[in-house]
Amino acid sequence: MQYGYQCEDCEIAIFPATTRAELSWLRDRVHVVREVAKHAHTGLDSWMLEGLAFLDEHSDHSIVLVSRRN
Numbered sequence: 001m002q003y004g005y006q007c008e009d010c011e012i013a014i015f016p017a018t019t020r021a022e023l024s025w026l027r028d029r030v031h032v033v034r035e036v037a038k039h040a041h042t043g044l045d046s047w048m049l050e051g052l053a054f055l056d057e058h059s060d061h062s063i064v065l066v067s068r069r070n
């Protein structure tokens with residue numbers, strides 16, 4: 001299974017290469033992670049950058065965790 005974020009308003013989804021637990025963690029802590037990211041431009045995993053960009057782009061929208069078969 002792959003896990004990702006889906007925006008219910010825009011009906012688009014992304015599936016970064018990570019686990020469901022990590023995606024859930026990032027979504028719950030996006031404000032904290034964004035602050036850390038401002039000061040640490042290197043060392044962030046690509047799934048985290050991808051997830052942050054999506055959460056930023058849809059910050060006023062309803063984001064749900066979704067899964068799909070490979």
Ligand SMILES: [Zn+2]
Pocket residue numbers: 007008009010011057058061
């Ligand atoms: Zn959206």
